[in-house]
Amino acid sequence: MLATTAAAIPFAMAPAWAQGDLLPSWNDSPSKQSILTFVSAVTREGSADFVPVPQRIATFDNDGTLWCEQPMYVQLAFALDRVKALSNQHPEWKDKQPFKAVLENDMAALAQAGEKGLVELVMATHAGMSTADFVEICVDWLKTARHPRFDRPYTELVYQPMLELLAYLRNNGFKTFIVSGGGIEFMRPWTEQVYGVPPEQVVGSSIKTEFKVQNGRAELMRLPAINFINDGAGKPVGINEHIGRQPIAAFGNSDGDFQMLQWATMSGDRRLGLIVHHTDASREYAYDRTSHFGKLDKALDAAKQNNWTVVSMKDDWKRVFKFEQ
Amino acid sequence: MLATTAAAIPFAMAPAWAQGDLLPSWNDSPSKQSILTFVSAVTREGSADFVPVPQRIATFDNDGTLWCEQPMYVQLAFALDRVKALSNQHPEWKDKQPFKAVLENDMAALAQAGEKGLVELVMATHAGMSTADFVEICVDWLKTARHPRFDRPYTELVYQPMLELLAYLRNNGFKTFIVSGGGIEFMRPWTEQVYGVPPEQVVGSSIKTEFKVQNGRAELMRLPAINFINDGAGKPVGINEHIGRQPIAAFGNSDGDFQMLQWATMSGDRRLGLIVHHTDASREYAYDRTSHFGKLDKALDAAKQNNWTVVSMKDDWKRVFKFEQ
Numbered sequence: 186m187l188a189t190t191a192a193a194i195p196f197a198m199a200p201a202w203a204q205g206d207l208l209p210s211w212n213d214s215p216s217k218q219s220i221l222t223f224v225s226a227v228t229r230e231g232s233a234d235f236v237p238v239p240q241r242i243a244t245f246d247n248d249g250t251l252w253c254e255q256p257m258y259v260q261l262a263f264a265l266d267r268v269k270a271l272s273n274q275h276p277e278w279k280d281k282q283p284f285k286a287v288l289e290n291d292m293a294a295l296a297q298a299g300e301k302g303l304v305e306l307v308m309a310t311h312a313g314m315s316t317a318d319f320v321e322i323c324v325d326w327l328k329t330a331r332h333p334r335f336d337r338p339y340t341e342l343v344y345q346p347m348l349e350l351l352a353y354l355r356n357n358g359f360k361t362f363i364v365s366g367g368g369i370e371f372m373r374p375w376t377e378q379v380y381g382v383p384p385e386q387v388v389g390s391s392i393k394t395e396f397k398v399q400n401g402r403a404e405l406m407r408l409p410a411i412n413f414i415n416d417g418a419g420k421p422v423g424i425n426e427h428i429g430r431q432p433i434a435a436f437g438n439s440d441g442d443f444q445m446l447q448w449a450t451m452s453g454d455r456r457l458g459l460i461v462h463h464t465d466a467s468r469e470y471a472y473d474r475t476s477h478f479g480k481l482d483k484a485l486d487a488a489k490q491n492n493w494t495v496v497s498m499k500d501d502w503k504r505v506f507k508f509e510q
Numbered sequence: 511m512l513a514t515t516a517a518a519i520p521f522a523m524a525p526a527w528a529q530g531d532l533l534p535s536w537n538d539s540p541s542k543q544s545i546l547t548f549v550s551a552v553t554r555e556g557s558a559d560f561v562p563v564p565q566r567i568a569t570f571d572n573d574g575t576l577w578c579e580q581p582m583y584v585q586l587a588f589a590l591d592r593v594k595a596l597s598n599q600h601p602e603w604k605d606k607q608p609f610k611a612v613l614e615n616d617m618a619a620l621a622q623a624g625e626k627g628l629v630e631l632v633m634a635t636h637a638g639m640s641t642a643d644f645v646e647i648c649v650d651w652l653k654t655a656r657h658p659r660f661d662r663p664y665t666e667l668v669y670q671p672m673l674e675l676l677a678y679l680r681n682n683g684f685k686t687f688i689v690s691g692g693g694i695e696f697m698r699p700w701t702e703q704v705y706g707v708p709p710e711q712v713v714g715s716s717i718k719t720e721f722k723v724q725n726g727r728a729e730l731m732r733l734p735a736i737n738f739i740n741d742g743a744g745k746p747v748g749i750n751e752h753i754g755r756q757p758i759a760a761f762g763n764s765d766g767d768f769q770m771l772q773w774a775t776m777s778g779d780r781r782l783g784l785i786v787h788h789t790d791a792s793r794e795y796a797y798d799r800t801s802h803f804g805k806l807d808k809a810l811d812a813a814k815q816n817n818w819t820v821v822s823m824k825d826d827w828k829r830v831f832k833f834e835q
Contacts, residue, residue, distance in 0.1 A: 403746070448728050
């Protein structure tokens with residue numbers, strides 16, 4: 186009788202403490218405990234910290250939080266490959282920076298081109314086509330591109346403990362969003378399949394688009410102009426614009442997530458801020474304060490005072506990547 | 511036995527034809543039939559027009575499609591009341607247009623101030639506070655403001671047939687979005703309660719915001735600068751930015767919805783475009799080609815060629831407002 190009743194309780198309503206085994210790739214450490222305790226507090230009816238289901242908004246950074254961002258952001262690898270693929274239509278690129286640097290694999294010269302150079306690369310590779318064509322280009326690239334160290338498709342280089350965390354939160358009535366500095370249209374074609382996060386729950390940086398009807402077809406054309414940079418202090422702005430609710434839990438790994446963590450946790454109510462600290466050079470990478478990609482400095486210093494959970498990849502995770510058994 | 515089995519089928523899975531009575535405020539006219547036929551076609555497994563649940567995106571304009579937009583947009587009524595409420599902090603307004611026109615109820619002078627004047631009014635009344643404070647201002651106003659003709663709160667002046675349509679689509683696996691030229695943060699505080707549409711499914715126009723941490727509090731401050739105008743050709747852009755999927759059904763009432771209807775219906779697949787035509791001066795208002803608010807001209811001409819359903823409020827709706835019994 187009791188067993189039947191228990192079985193009849195929808196899974197989403199099962200108490201958080203009964204679901205500890207939904208995080209099997211997490212070691213039983215204070216980090217894991219802080220997640221379980223938080224979820225239990227905000228989901229238990231009658232708890233002083235109870236949060237109704239519609240307000241259970243959780244936001245996740247992508248690069249370095251859900252998938253690998255070393256030795257460079259995946260989207261940058263895409264842009265570099267795209268420059269090479271398009272170079273025979275652009276003979277002038279072999280004498281023009283930052284394109285010359287890309288074609289010659291000269292990473293020092295590329296770094297010198299700085300943010301301005303990066304924007305030029307993005308405009309040359311991410312604009313000038315319809316949104317539908319861009320999706321096709323991204324999907325085709327992800328099918329064939331492989332990570333230089335792990336020799337696997339990038340979409341396999343996602344963190345198993347974070348996949349479990351996404352599912353665990355959803356099982357507890359949370360709506361999970363990606364809030365990334367990466368391009369919104371670069372992520373949307375695959376986030377549902379890889380993370381269980383549908384396109385309408387992805388927030389990211391964007392370029393401008395323009396609506397056009399030609400030859401009986403309606404299209405959105407991608408223009409070579411920045412629309413919004415969803416990074417740093419832009420993340421709370423992007424969250425507000427897209428979600429219109431304040432998250433009660435936020436997950437990041439770099440200073441680009443600092444303000445998102447503040448926005449989620451400084452309300453005075455019980456909230457969860459969590460930073461993935463890359464401490465595992467053998468299984469993944471070890472980097473923080475001086476890293477070119479995913480620099481973690483100010484946010485790491487602020488973690489203690491804000492009571493944010495700092496996850497040590499090396500110590501807190503039994504398994505790093507999804508592909509490991 | 512059969513009855514038990516039928517009862518066990520989740521409501522969302524019941525065939526569309528069995529749910530005709532979910533649109534009780536619609537007359538049995540070709541308009542209603544076009545809705546039922548479309549929903550049946552895209553939800554029936556095995557149908558050539560079948561659309562999987564995650565892709566069942568429906569977008570609804572707000573002003574004039576879900577609630578009354580005459581004798582002026584509700585948000586404009588809010589801005590005018592707000593100018594009056596703030597006028598003792600701004601003695602200079604009594605000599606300065608467009609504020610002078612508002613304070614003197616001089617609608618002709620206000621109309622002369624044009625779009626530039628409107629933007630000035632919006633900036634003076636919608637910016638300079640935190641997003642949280644703005645929500646409170648909107649909610650307080652909606653509690654007390656009343657429609658000049660119907661003498662009821664604006665949130666009661668919502669169209670009963672459209673409420674039924676929203677629910678009917680959701681019961682058939684659709685995700686319903688509001689895509690309005692109105693302010694996104696003006697709508698979000700009440701759309702969930704009034705329409706069953708949560709904040710994260712509201713797309714609208716916006717002003718810029720800035721993230722600030724001061725006195726241990728994190729806030730988003732509303733700045734006096736336009737961020738995005740979600741109207742006309744901006745609607746497909748806003749839809750793409752927020753939803754990242756193309757709608758398969760779109761509902762509007764004015765030329766501001768023209769491109770949204772094109773974006774939803776020009777894919778070559780079975781789609782539904784629907785225009786609410788205001789033809790009922792006695793129960794609501796009758797207006798189209800020459801109206802100052804909610805002008806319907808180009809989109810009405812385009813309806814036939816695009817096979818859009820044109821709903822005549824007078825002929826197709828048994829009941830107009832929610833408050834009518």
